[in-house]
Amino acid sequence: MRQAREIIRLKFSASVPTREIARRLGLAPSTVRETLKRLDGCGLTWPLPEGMNDGDLEAALYANRRSKRGHRRHVEPDWPTVHRELKRKHVTLMILWDEYIALNPASYSYSRFCELYRGFESKLSPTMRQTYVAGERLFVDYAGDGVAVVIDRLTGEMRKAQIFVAVLGASSFTFAHASWTQALPDWIDAHVRALEAIGGVPQLFVPDNTKTAVIKACYYDPQVNRTYSEMAAHYGAAILPARPRKPRDKAKVEQAVLIVERWLFGRLRHKIFYSLAEVNTAIADLMTHLNEERPIRRLGVTRRQLLEEVDRPALKSLPSEPYEFCEWRTCRVGIDYHVEIVAHYYSVPHRFARAEVEARLTVRTVEIFLKGERIAAHMRMSGNHGHTTVAEHMPPNHRGYAGWTIDRIRADARRIGPATAALCELIIEARPHPQQGFRACLGVIRLARPFGAERLEAAAERAIDIGARTYGSIKSILDNNLDRRPAPKRAPDAAPILHPNIRGPRYYN
16 A cells, blocks of 8 residues: 555656656556546545545555455355365365355455465464475474483382474374383384374484484485384385484474473373383373374364374375384304304305305394395394304305214214224213214214225224224224234123223234
8 A cells, every 4th residue: 555655646746657657666557547546436635634544545445346256255264174274285275265265256366365374374383384295294303301210119219211202294193102212222113103103104204313313414415324214114104304403394393392391291290100111101191182182272173183184194004014123233254154143153155255244133033135135044043152054055065064963973873883883982972072072973984985884893893992982093993904803702701891091902913
C-alpha cells in the first residue's frame, strides 16, 4: 500500500506522467493505471483524508474487488493435516491446494493458501520447522548426561549409564536406550534396537562425527567406520554424517536429546537403579508415554500416530534376521598358513601364506578376506592358543602327514605284528608326552615300505630285546641285517629284562 500512496502522490502532487511513475517505482504502467482507476472509483481525492493509514487505503481501493470465481466464502484449511501431508513423498502445496479447492471452490487462491500456510508453519515449535521427507532420515546421538546406577549394594558404588537417542525426521518418533559405554558394540546394538522399536528402516542414518561412527571427519567425504557401514548395508540404508561444526544438520536429534533429558532425567532423579535392565525398563515406560500419549503441540497428534500415518508407508521392511555385531582386524598369515586372532590360530589356503588379510569376527564365526574376497571361514574358538585347521587348506604333503594320529599309528603297528606294536607302545611310554613319540613311531612304521613287514617285525623283536627305543636304532638294525641273524635262545623261565640302560651282549653282535 505504500506504493499505492506514492503513485497517488506523484500523480496529483507532482503531476508526473504515468509511465514515469512506473519507471521510478519499478512497476508496470498498467499497475499504475489500475491504481488510479480504483482511486476514481472509490471516491477519494488528493490529498487523502487525514489519519488514513495504509490499511484504510487498501480497504477503500479494493473494497469492490472480485476474483474470477466471484465472491468467496473462505473455508479455513486444516493446517495440521496440510503440514503432515507435506511430509509425504511427492506431495506439494499445489497438490494440496488443488484438493482443497475441489472441496471448497469459492475459497483462497493458491498464493493466499501458501501465505497462510507459511504463517502457520512459522508458529510451530522449533523441532517442527525443518521439513523432512517421510521415512528418509533417522537422527542418532547420545545424551550429554547419564543415569546413575548402583553397581555395588554394599559400598554404594555408582556408575553412569549412557543414553542413546534416535528420532525420525518426519514424525519425530523418539527412541532411547541405556548402555554402559558409547563404544562400537553398544552403538551398533542401540541402532538395532531402535529399528526394532520403529518397526522399519529409513533411508539414511544421520550421526554426528563421533569417533565411534566416523573414523575421519571431512566436510565433503567423511570416512565411516567399516562395521557401522556394514550394519547399514545389512538393513539397506546409508550413512550421512552431519558436517563438522554444523549442528543444524542434526538439529532434530539435538532437540530430541533435550526433550529426552528433560523427560527422563527429571522424572528419574529420585529413583535408584541397581542394574542396566531396570534403567531400560523405566526408560521404555516413559518413552511409551511420550510417543503414544502426549500430543505434539499445535499438531494435535502423537508421535506414534505420525509414525503410522506419515513414516510407516515410506519405511523399508526389517530384514528377516537382525544384524549381528562384528569386528574387523587386519593381520598377516604366517608361514604355516594360519592367522592368529584373539590368541587362536585359524587356517587359510596354503597359497596365501605371508599375505596380509582382513578378519571379520562375530560372536560365533571368524571369516578371513583377501582384497574383499572371503578365503576362509571358521567357527570362533576360545583364546587357548590352539589351532583350527581345515584339511583342504593344507598342501598335499602336509595333508598326508596330518592324517596320522596316535590311534592310527597303534592300529598300523598292530597290522605289522605284535613286536612292532609293542615297540611303538614302549616308545610312546618312554616320552614325557605321547605326542613326543609320535614322529618316532611314524618313522618306524614307514620302514616297512623299503624293508618289508617281516624284517621290521624281526627288527622290532631285537630292539625290544636290546632296549633300543629310537628310530635310528631300528633303522641301523635293518641296514646292518642284524634282524636276519638268529637270536640266542633264552631260558624258558627267564623273564625278559626291559630297561633302557641294559642292552645285552646281542646288541654288539
